Amino acid sequence: xxxxxxxxxxxxxxxxxxxxxxxxxxxxxxxxxxxxxxxxxxxxxxxxxxxxxxxxxxxxxxxxxxxxxxxxxxxxxxxxxxxxxxxxxxxxxxxxxxxxxxxxxxxxxxxxxxxxxxxxxxxxxxxxxxxxxxxxxxxxxxxxxxxxxxxxxxxxxxxxxxxxxxxxxxxxxxxxxxxxxxxxxxxxxxxxxxxxxxxxxxxxxxxxxxxxxxxxxxxxxxxxxxxxxxxxxxxxxxxxxxxxxxxxxxxxxxxxxxxxxxxxxxxxxxxxxxxxxxxxxxxxxxxxxxxxxxxxxxxxxxxxxxxxxxxxxxxxxxxxxxxxxxxxxxxxxxxxxxxxxxxxxxxxxxxxxxxxxxxxxx
Amino acid sequence: xxxxxxxxxxxxxxxxxxxxxxxxxxxxxxxxxxxxxxxxxxxxxxxxxxxxxxxxxxxxxxxxxxxxxxxxxxxxxxxxxxxxxxxxxxxxxxxxxxxxxxxxxxxxxxxxxxxxxxxxxxxxxxxxxxxxxxxxxxxxxxxxxxxxxxxxxxxxxxxxxxxxxxxxxxxxxxxxxxxxxxxxxxxxxxxxxxxxxxxxxxxxxxxxxxxxxxxxxxxxxxxxxxxxxxxxxxxxxxxxxxxxxxxxxxxxxxxxxxxxxxxxxxxx
Numbered sequence: 032x033x034x035x036x037x038x039x040x041x042x043x044x045x046x047x048x049x050x051x052x053x054x055x056x057x058x059x060x061x062x063x064x065x066x067x068x069x070x071x072x073x074x075x076x077x078x079x080x081x082x083x084x085x086x087x088x089x090x091x092x093x094x095x096x097x098x099x100x101x102x103x104x105x106x107x108x109x110x111x112x113x114x115x116x117x118x119x120x121x122x123x124x125x126x127x128x129x130x131x132x133x134x135x136x137x138x139x140x141x142x143x144x145x146x147x148x149x150x151x152x153x154x155x156x157x158x159x160x161x162x163x164x165x166x167x168x169x170x171x172x173x174x175x176x177x178x179x180x181x182x183x184x185x186x187x188x189x190x191x192x193x194x195x196x197x198x199x200x201x202x203x204x205x206x207x208x209x210x211x212x213x214x215x216x217x218x219x220x221x222x223x224x225x226x227x228x229x230x231x232x233x234x235x236x237x238x239x240x241x242x243x244x245x246x247x248x249x250x251x252x253x254x255x256x257x258x259x260x261x262x263x264x265x266x267x268x269x270x271x272x273x274x275x276x277x278x279x280x281x282x283x284x285x286x287x288x289x290x291x292x293x294x295x296x297x298x299x300x301x302x303x304x305x306x307x308x309x310x311x312x313x314x315x316x317x318x319x320x321x322x323x324x325x326x327x328x329x330x331x332x333x334x335x336x337x338x339x340x341x342x343x344x345x346x347x348x349x350x351x352x353x354x355x356x357x358x359x360x361x362x363x364x365x366x367x368x369x370x371x372x373x374x375x376x377x378x379x380x381x382x383x384x385x386x387x388x389x390x391x392x393x
Numbered sequence: 394x395x396x397x398x399x400x401x402x403x404x405x406x407x408x409x410x411x412x413x414x415x416x417x418x419x420x421x422x423x424x425x426x427x428x429x430x431x432x433x434x435x436x437x438x439x440x441x442x443x444x445x446x447x448x449x450x451x452x453x454x455x456x457x458x459x460x461x462x463x464x465x466x467x468x469x470x471x472x473x474x475x476x477x478x479x480x481x482x483x484x485x486x487x488x489x490x491x492x493x494x495x496x497x498x499x500x501x502x503x504x505x506x507x508x509x510x511x512x513x514x515x516x517x518x519x520x521x522x523x524x525x526x527x528x529x530x531x532x533x534x535x536x537x538x539x540x541x542x543x544x545x546x547x548x549x550x551x552x553x554x555x556x557x558x559x560x561x562x563x564x565x566x567x568x569x570x571x572x573x574x575x576x577x578x579x580x581x582x583x584x585x586x587x588x589x590x591x592x593x594x595x596x597x598x599x600x601x602x603x604x605x606x607x608x609x610x611x612x613x614x615x616x617x618x619x620x621x622x623x624x625x626x627x628x629x630x631x632x633x634x635x636x637x638x639x640x641x642x643x644x645x646x647x648x649x650x651x652x653x654x655x656x657x658x659x660x661x
Contacts, residue, residue: 140460387605
């Protein structure tokens with residue numbers, strides 16, 4: 032029990048602690064694609080579960096044809112209703128999908144700070160983020176969440192399905208299987224996706240439940256007379272705020288009659304006569320994002336020297352894992368996203384942002 | 394963290410209003426709510442403690458909580474407004490129909506006995522008037538050790554600006570004494586418009602002197618521990634509970650993994 036020294040000093044100490052603002056992390060990097068050690072592709076690969084990609088192309092009024100055909104060729108994903116979790120341990124599913132490193136899975140319509148959430152990563156790691164009651168009933172070893180505050184309310188069970196000890200028939204595998212079938216029969220809606228060519232591996236699992244196939248939703252909007260800050264000199268927080276306002280279609284006039292928004296474009300600014308905003312939503316895979324970056328670099332090579340492109344990739348708010356399989360949590364918001372500004376001369380600015388309950392992005 | 398819970402929705406005789414309250418709470422994202430029956434005994438005439446209406450009579454189909462696939466859970470709660478120590482009768486039979494028990498002490502002596510002695514779950518802090526007494530460390534720590542929580546209601550702050558000042562002032566003085574532990578935030582909503590979403594209430598908790606994580610706990614895990622505390626009130630040390638069997642003779646205790654030393658002796 033903490034001994035609380037009373038008196039004025041004690042009171043001041045208490046007040047200071049309660050006034051702390053919520054923590055958020057922003058990691059910025061500036062480099063060039065020509066540099067061999069550039070970390071863009073490794074960063075893209077590490078964020079497995081992407082919800083939305085927003086692209087802003089300057090000096091462009093309509094999407095070039097190559098870009099459009101690329102956007103329509105993004106991988107499809109499946110939504111399975113009420114999938115019992117023990118199906119992910121099914122021997123045939125493990126052999127055809129998980130061991131090949133093909134499949135991405137994420138629980139859908141489960142809140143990370145309220146419910147149990149599950150993620151299946153392509154490297155065969157199954158991550159279960161469970162509340163206290165579910166963890167105690169499941170009876171499998173796990174760790175307390177790194178973001179538990181005073182009481183231990185959230186536990187994370189990480190299982191490497193490709194490990195020898197989790198092979199079908201082994202003790203650990205049977206224990207988890209019994210746990211998920213008889214003690215804690217969890218059922219939830221699941222989003223599943225796979226690398227190209229791996230579709231057949233999921234068919235056996237899908238055929239047993241109600242499922243639907245979806246393709247990512249693409250939306251485009253062309254903007255005119257867009258005030259835009261100087262990207263080289265603007266500070267990252269102001270720049271990201273401006274970019275978010277453009278993406279969310281918030282007015283940046285700061286007119287006296289509007290009470291909703293007092294956001295303004297950071298100075299110094301110039302006006303871009305036309306710009307194109309594209310957004311893609313769904314369960315998006317890292318390799319699709321890599322192809323998009325390559326295509327945007329090719330497109331930029333054919334444009335004028337002052338043109339630039341920005342690409343923002345948002346991770347799922349309710350995903351139990353973030354960059355590189357590290358734990359993710361939701362305090363007031365579960366943002367985990369990165370923004371890439373690409374310039375004509377192959378240089379880039381990369382900003383990685385995470386919220387209060389995230390470890391530092393790599 | 395666990396699900397968001399609001400443990401104080403005021404009971405009204407108007408079924409439609411109550412239904413609208415529950416539907417709004419489900420829409421906002423609360424997974425469990427409790428309907429609060431307030432009992433204010435006066436010394437003038439003997440009053441009956443209100444019996445809780447069964448939930449199925451109030452609402453046919455419980456609405457699904459927004460963003461999840463389960464329906465909302467509705468519980469019954471009794472708040473006894475105490476201006477005298479005889480107003481709360483321990484082990485009264487009428488209390489059994491309620492899932493949660495709360496008291497609203499109006500004097501310092503009653504607050505002390507509520508914190509240290511009474512078999513209750515929640516102590517309601519007054520938000521509509523200046524605090525009639527100061528919170529002392531000793532009873533507050535005693536209540537925290539026993540598992541009794543303090544409740545701050547926010548809907549009075551929504552209704553009136555003077556109440557807003559009292560709410561914030563009283564809440565701040567409570568937080569200074571209890572350091573943000575064992576506090577729950579709830580609306581005492583009489584209308585659906587007085588309910589606020591869970592993240593908004595977390596922001597409101599910051600005004601009351603709680604940190605972000607404390608405020609979130611006040612709405613989720615502390616409420617969960619209150620519900621568990623309420624369940625164990627009906628049992629012996631949280632281990633044994635009794636259930637009336639269909640036979641004519643004395644009720645048999647139903648044992649749930651009780652060690653032999655703790656099993657009660659059967660009455661002859």
